[in-house]
Structures are given as C-alpha cells and as structure tokens.
Amino acid sequence: MNNHKFNLLGKQDTKYDFSYNPDILEVFENKHLGNDYFVKFNCPEFSxxxxxxxxxDFATLYISYIPARKMVESKSLKLYLFSFRNHGDFHEDCMNIILKDLINVMEPKYIEVWGKFTPRGGISIDPYVNxxxxxxxxxxxxxxRLLNHDLYPEKIDNR
Structure with missing residues (x-):
C-alpha cells in the first residue's frame, strides 16, 4: 500500500507559483535502497x-541523480522549475540554486544539473554543476564527471 502524502500529485486545481519557491518540492521514499541507479529528468521548457x-531566458535542463533515501516527486519538480519563470538570476546562479535546493530536500548520493540555454545575443550559456x-x-x-564534462561540445547547427 502506498503511504505517501503528496500535496500536489493528483490535484486537479494546480496552482502555479510565479515567484521562486523551493517549498514546492516534495519527496518520497526510495524503494530500492540497495541499488545505485540514475533518475534523469529532461526539462525542455525552463525559463x-x-x-x-x-x-x-529559455533552456533545456537535464537533472540526473542517484537517490539515497528520498526521491523528488516529478509534478512538484515541474512546479518548482516553473517558479523560476519570473525569477531574475544569471544562468549559472539558477543551476546552482536548483542543485542546492534538490540536495536540501533529497540528500542524494550524487546529482548533476545541466542547463542548455538558447542563444541570446549570439551566445548560448550551458552551466553544469554537480x-x-x-x-x-x-x-x-x-x-x-566535472573534469570530463562536455568533452565533445555540440555544433551550433544542432540546437
């Protein structure tokens, strides 16, 4: 039987927070404590x-982690990322904030956050933190992974 209590999952009257709010994040227990495995979120509509x-600023975010005891619930993650929509911060700051907030609620064994921002002014910025x-x-x-990150940078034409 599932004993998780979620405030957001399954609700039909979802409220969107238009200002940064880490309190939106919800977690649940990892049922596979004996296994190391990656969970990866692809978030193509971050702004x-x-x-x-x-x-x-628009980006695709890649969030990958190896859970310990807790895992982030995906709807709460979606709403949390949406809360950045009116948040003013540099790309690098946003990625570090997201990393730290997810560490705070999950305490994962390993986590990485990679933001691949669309170009503005002819330059794209792709911060990676782990x-x-x-x-x-x-x-x-x-x-x-940090030392070997992005050894094969993409070409401009594949974005």
Missing part, C-alpha cells in the same frame, strides 16, 4: 529572467 534586462556525498565514491564520481 527565468535576466537580472539586468528582465528579458526571458555534487557527490563527501568522502565517498560519489564525490570521486562528481570530480570525474
């Missing part, structure tokens, strides 16, 4: 605002 010009539990193989994994 935030430039803190200087207030122009919208984290692994200190003094574990997951910290070593984070270091390895």
């Amino acid at each position: 935030s605002l430039c803190p200087i010009t207030s122009q919208p 984290y692994g539990i200190p003094d574990t193989k997951y910290e070593q994994m984070a270091e390895y």
